Amino acid sequence: MLVLPPVSVPSLRTSPTLLEISADNWRLASLVGVVVSALAVAALPADVAFWIVGALVALVAVAFVVNAYRRRYYGGLLVAPAIAVLFAMNIFPLLWSLGLSFFAYQSNRQSIWFVGLNNYIKVLTNDIAAADNWHALINTGMFVVLTVSAQMIVGFMLAMLFAKQFPLRKYLLILVLTPMMLSVVASGVFFTYYYDPTFGILSYAINSIAGGQFILMDSKAGAVAGIVFADAWMWSPFVMLLVLAGLVSVPKYLYEAAAIDRVSAWRRFWTITFPYIRGLLMLALLFRTIEAFKLADLVILLTKGGNDTMTISYHLIRIANEQNKTSEGAAISYIMLFMVIVLTNLYLYLANRRTRES
Template sequence: MGEPGKVRSRTRAAKRARGLSDRTMAWLFVAPTIALLLAINIFPLVWMIRLSFTSLNLSMSYLPLRFVGLDNFSDILSDDDIWIRLQTTAQFVIASVALQVVVGFGLALLINRRFRGHSFWTTIILLPMMLSPAVVGNFWTFLYQPQIGLFNYVVAFLTGRDASSFQMLGDVTLSPWAIVIVDAWMWTPYVMLICLAGLRSIPDYIYEAAEVDRASKWRQFWSITLPMALPFIMLAVLFRGIENFKMFDMVNLLTGGGPGSTTEVASITLKRAAFESWRTGYSSAFAIILFVTVFGLANIYVKALNRVKSR
């Protein structure tokens, strides 16, 4: 091999050594983060799956840990109360997400007009989303008070009834709607931001062409605005649906699942099984069932979303 060939060979060897060194350095930086994520997320999940096949009950820790197979899953799926809780959860998700999407999309249409004071009012609308759920829960608990709550007086003024007759958190009929109102008040701005991104992504020349064709504003909305913003609306529904399905803090702060079990969603049932009855094996199995349910429904919904985006 001639001298030029030896030089090229040494150059390639140096590049390979430098490339291997770069990859090694990259792994040295990334490996601690990956290890931390595995320790925080993967290990608890694997441990929970293991416990779901056992009879572990922390209130009777003196008993030996016994493998029970699929008994926990069978007990949950054959429990009529569990199905009632899942039905309550589904009703809450549908009502809350529907209200958030309707109001959020309406606000997005309004904010998209860029009127005077646009930035100020956008910031005001976004304020509820920036608050802690604990703060929001306590704030609305005060507003819902029958004697001094401002919400009851406003409703009484609009309906002409006595304010003390509105027991928003203690009435079987009104308590679910009380939670829906609070959740929508807090998270409608989030839906508005996603819808606003969809509206801002629509090119102006499409509206200009529609105006040349003398299309009315109503026609432009149904033929241009809504179809082109639909993927963003569906994305907002996906995000809020997942979050509302596993929502716990707001319900726990406002009603604790009451009155009776009217507002007892699946997360409240899971908390009671895990931290009140201390049925660790049973609650682990219930958590897995909820995870599989949300994961499966989300996958089906994402496929529908991809079909809409591909049109």
């Protein structure tokens, strides 16, 4: 009988306790990092506190890496570089701007001091600042409703059209998708010339019919219509792609059975087509609503906020960059982030509720 020698399997090191001093004790490192960072921010000058917080972040990262190595979490080590890049490019600027919202800081000055929630209170309750902020937010809500509605309707109609086979379909599909591939700046410049009252195509067409000079951006209604049309022209193809993905996934035999039963077109759409595209429509609605809250580039290029078209994102840019009120801009941006999170959670709640009911 062949007896194999025992194979020694290296045992994994048990996790250190909270207060055990060890290179892989990420719990202790995280606790020390949070406490010392808070004390440094509150008690030390900003330039000193910055380097202390950075060193503590590096300490916590090293503790996590050593912990993963000793416990053979090689998968975590493999994704660690990607996580580091994500932290440097996304998470750190997010946390840094959050910290700035609790300080009095202007980009054109060197002084900085802790003010707590004063920036949030100022942008919400100060007579002049709050009035401008709320007015820009109301304009943003108007653009969100108009642009998202236009994109959903146009995108849905385009998807219904391209779900059918017809001559030159693929070439027309490429042509329809072209606006989505362009940069926002290129689209904004194009519509600037398109709406130009002197040599724009729209003005030339209307002048040839009605006579006289036509200036679309001369009123709030015209300016809003121009921005909504430009935004819908760019992003309706995105909605179309999502809806089209649902339409092509509908089994053909369901339509064949409905044709045999002589089901009406409306009932066929409501009972067969719509259940397959409902989730994608809701997803498109969520994505485009979030993006509509950030509408600023088209406003800058087409109206520069004139004719009462100032959005909260453009207002934020003017406060933070043109007026150098960095901390107030950070506070407004986090109020916007809170609103988007609330809307997203409301969407997820409604989607989950509908799923449970179905």
